[in-house]
Amino acid sequence: MKLPVTLQNAYEKNRLAHAYLFYGLPPGKYHNYVKHFFQLLACDSEQSPCGDCLECKQIEQLIHPDLLVLNEQNEKITVKKVREKIITRAELTPARGARIYFWINDISRLTDSASNALLKVLEEPPGEAIFLLTARSRWQCLPTIRSRCQWIRFTTSRQRPNSPLEALQNFWNETTPDDEEVAGWKQLLTGETTSDKISWSRKKARNFLSFLLACVHLGYTEPELEDSYKNIIEQRNLTYRLVPAILERLAELEQGGQPLLIVNSILEEIYYPEENQQWLNVI
Ligand SMILES: [Zn+2]
Numbered sequence: 001m002k003l004p005v006t007l008q009n010a011y012e013k014n015r016l017a018h019a020y021l022f023y024g025l026p027p028g029k030y031h032n033y034v035k036h037f038f039q040l041l042a043c044d045s046e047q048s049p050c051g052d053c054l055e056c057k058q059i060e061q062l063i064h065p066d067l068l069v070l071n072e073q074n075e076k077i078t079v080k081k082v083r084e085k086i087i088t089r090a091e092l093t094p095a096r097g098a099r100i101y102f103w104i105n106d107i108s109r110l111t112d113s114a115s116n117a118l119l120k121v122l123e124e125p126p127g128e129a130i131f132l133l134t135a136r137s138r139w140q141c142l143p144t145i146r147s148r149c150q151w152i153r154f155t156t157s158r159q160r161p162n163s164p165l166e167a168l169q170n171f172w173n174e175t176t177p178d179d180e181e182v183a184g185w186k187q188l189l190t191g192e193t194t195s196d197k198i199s200w201s202r203k204k205a206r207n208f209l210s211f212l213l214a215c216v217h218l219g220y221t222e223p224e225l226e227d228s229y230k231n232i233i234e235q236r237n238l239t240y241r242l243v244p245a246i247l248e249r250l251a252e253l254e255q256g257g258q259p260l261l262i263v264n265s266i267l268e269e270i271y272y273p274e275e276n277q278q279w280l281n282v283i
Contacts, residue, residue: 018125021149027106079113
């Protein structure tokens with residue numbers, strides 16, 4: 001098992017960050033990397049990670065007393081869970097080793113209040129803790145959380161999709177759709193949003209990636225995807241208030257960026273970072 005070079009280097013030079021955001025893989029694909037990383041840090045042997053010592057074994061089984069994991073699939077991570085599992089534990093000293101390790105898998109599951117609670121810990125991390133967040137895309141978390149983490153990109157050796165739409169469809173097929181989020185976007189895209197629904201839409205449709213997913217889910221073709229994007233730009237005042245994640249991308253549009261290129265800039269992170277330039281030129 002090999003960790004990305006930047007992470008390996010940080011470890012070797014003893015320059016580890018307090019918080020990492022691993023992104024680029026489906027949430028179910030991080031287990032081995034996460035365990036390897038924590039074993040590397042906790043292992044007692046000179047040949048770290050040895051796989052045989054108590055530290056390595058307990059991390060392998062995710063039962064290490066200094067390892068806290070939030071990994072219930074498809075369940076929202078509430079502020080209560082963050083308080084119980086993360087915050088109260090982060091205040092304590094490690095039970096055995098030098099550090100406490102936290103792993104939150106699929107951060108798109110964090111509710112707003114849970115995100116804010118987590119942010120507070122990340123802003124003032126306890127000395128011996130390492131926080132590891134994992135996500136499909138780094139755009140799935142609040143910008144404030146993102147900026148507190150060191151980003152480490154993971155890639156899969158998958159075949160390159162032929163078009164943005166195909167990439168989205170692949171992604172959609174591997175993702176458990178959040179119906180409420182799709183519905184929130186549908187309201188925005190079709191202009192159904194009324195003032196009493198704005199706060200609901202805002203809550204559900206805050207993720208740019210989910211915008212793309214909703215477009216695919218609703219059967220949009222590429223030109224329609226571009227059109228829907230333009231419509232959103234026309235509703236700018238509304239959108240500005242509604243969707244912080246889109247705001248970031250809209251700024252690029254205003255500087256002359258092309259909608260599909262901006263969509264691609266997100267997709268390339270997920271699918272084929274190395275081939276990014278080539279692929280963008282094809283569009
Ligand atoms: Zn070991």
